[in-house]
Amino acid sequence: MRYRLKTAFCIAASFGFLLAASGEASRFVSRVSDGELKTDTVSDKKVAEDAPANENSIIDEVVWVVGDEAILKSDVEAMRIQGEMEGMKWNGDPDCIIPEQLAVQKLFLHQAALDSIEVTESDVSQSVDQQINYWISNAGSREKLEEWKKMTVKQMKESLRDDFRNHQLIEKMKSNLVKDIKVSPADVRRYFEKMPQDSLPLIPTEVEVEIITQAPRIAPEEINRIKNELRDYTERVTKGETSFAALARLYSEDPGTARQGGEFDDYVGRGMLDPAFASVAFNLTDPKKISKIVESEYGYHIIQLIDKRGDKIKVRHILRVPRVSPEALEKAENRLDSIADDIRANKFTFEAAASYLSDDKDTKNNNGLMANQSEDGFTSKFRMRDLPTEIARVVDTLKVGEISKSFRMVNSKGKTVCVIAKLVNRIDAHRATITEDFQAMKAIVQSKRRADFLKDWIQKKIKTTYIRINDKYKNCNFEYEGWVK
Template sequence: MNKFKFIKFYACMLLLFAGVSVYAQNNVIDEVVWVVGDEAILKSDVENERLNAQYENRHFDGDPYCVIPEELAIQKLYLHQAEIDSVMVSDQEVIQEVEQRIAWLADQIGSKEKMEEYYNKSYTQIREMLRENVKSQKTVVQMQQKIVGDIKLTPAEVRNYFSKLPQDSIPFIPTQVEVQIITQEPKISEEEIERVKSQLREYADRVNKGETSFSTLARFYSEDPGTARRGGEGGFTGRGELVPEFANVVFNLTDTKKVSKVFETEFGYHIAQLIEKRGDRVNYRHILLRPKVDQKDIDAALARLDSIADDIRKNKFTFDDAATWISQDKDTRNNHGLLANPQSSTSRFEMQQLAGLISQDVAKVVENMQIGEISKPFTMINSKGKQVCAIVKLKNRIDGHKATITEDYQRLKAMVTAKRSEEKLQKWIVEKQKNTYVRINPDWRNCDFKYPGWIKN
């Protein structure tokens, strides 16, 4: 143990045996509850994790004041090993995640001011707390991956695992569907486009003249629900995280007091304002407006799709060909209109996933369709927030069933892989406990720990 670590360890031990770690004008403001190696776990660390869990709707399997410090202790074991093995995460990864979490918290709690009140910390302190948390979490994940390594399973091993599962442990696979889609965007009149552009130019003029703030206008008028509540603020973002048209504008802004010209993306029309640049990342505000679609243009698009569907049913061409050459959904047309499930990297969706990841309108239409059937045309809001018209074809339906090795091999393989990984990590933790100094405040020992080896006789 080097000199610095020894001093740090000795300080932690003095604080733990004293029972109180920090005083301010004779008032206790924090307390050391665990020491793992030469690292202290403070009561405030536990409280911060408990507050985060509340907003993430996380439920603990047991007393949070037992579960959380043990989780933090396990994290300390991984971080110590990561330091030994020189496992590190990049600052860019950490910053990106912190900005996303800050934005999410502010959105959930209501504002930056309410977030400061909730945590009883300044905005800067909250950001630093999240930075440390994110860096630790990402480092732990990398360390776990290194410990687990590349688990390779043969089909025989998966079959053997499945054959030994009790009947009541065989997973039930909900009904899954595979769906193809063709979309058409209703035509928008030039008058409506000009109305939207004119409105955005007016907002920009008002900000540039100092009549009002950009954030105030964004809160009232922006049609981007993800940023409007934050005054249009997007948070620090890399160029690759933005659509090219948007990135080209915000990364070329230089004056924080000026507003960009009106520009178009696949989401609609925008104006933007620079907040700050940090290296290859930029923080910005923007206002999004979408032109309104006239009902006659929606009806025209629905009629065209109805005609296309009728021609497919008459075998004039296939749904695959129509999706490839006619559909305006660029995310699916190169795959014959087949929707992809981003969670499973397959084309199969459970009905709940189809509603949540794609569209409730699509799920509602598909629910009672037969395999091979083509729907009537309907309207929906696409992933870009635009109203579009669509027809869908139910390519396949796999009814809910208990998993079988033939039908659900990949899912069962993933189960076995996860089990093997968990076994490796549990074994590593137990061995690491044996060789790590651990001291727990007596008031925090009365727990049914997942790993009993923390308290050594």
């Protein structure tokens, strides 16, 4: 989180009476001296102005100043605790390594401000949501996460927002600095030609996979049941029998919003929502009215407008998800096994079947071929760890050209679908060669060039930036020179 010295002082002033040592009637922050935020005691005894501060009277400490950005001792401690939780091993004294890492981040933030680099609120919100969803997945539920963190999800999002914004600013600044660094085939050859064979990078096993998916068909009676329930909710709210928020808490199947009465944490833009959902939500004008029933990739919704701000809205919704019967799942699996048998009998190709029969929108138009985002764009090559777990587990047992039996997996929308997979190609783990792995080797060289450029940039930036360091850090063995002016 970014702190300016003024901000740090105000925070200390607000909470100093809680943090100062006990035993006195009242206390207040009086000065920032030698980088320390200190408290004075209001008492009947006169305290000498030059009296040394008691260790317990220090609320927080400014350990470094980089440009106009302060690094607090609490920032260092927070990063140390986070590192310990993640099992991080510091290659040296963490009391020196951590503040230097924070100082380097401040250099990039300082330059981002000078260059007017900006990130969008929607990008920040999306990253925060991904982090929260990852935590919820690990914890097992939203409730367990809140119990573990001792705060609500909304509070977590607020606490993460500044950190994620700064991280995106730093990454955007780095990308801007190295965007013109390119490497040629000759550069790649020169880099690796003198390297011993056993020092060449090890390229892990990569595979190319095609899939065909079938979403189990939901019985019309089940869809009607869900729609009737949503109509009943709308009628009850309209008659004033209950509130939309109360029904959302009781019945909504969106784990991310149900406990908040169906309310989204933030204002969101159209691009962050399912297209069908967005189309209806953005046409709402009266907060007292409830939308018609909307079908999205997640299920069926009713929506209530809370507020609009420019091109963003805040809404609450109730999501109901139709149940898929075991019979429907079995039927979808049998249908896929039948398709696989026809492909093996050469009645048609896997690729043709994927184009006409697959329900997977991401691969249907690519003849079933899965694609992976890389630095150079999209590639069809996947490391096993980058595949969805269910697919990786099945593909690992196939030979090239072989088609799997049908299996089930949960897709990115949280729905269970049935799948058959074909292993198109497998390149086993091996030492890199120019002929087979040029793109991977090029990426290594380019990454090295960019890292060297950024290291030189940091060294030069240190020389031209105002920096002040607390005396106790001046004997550290830093990675970069020039911190101590």
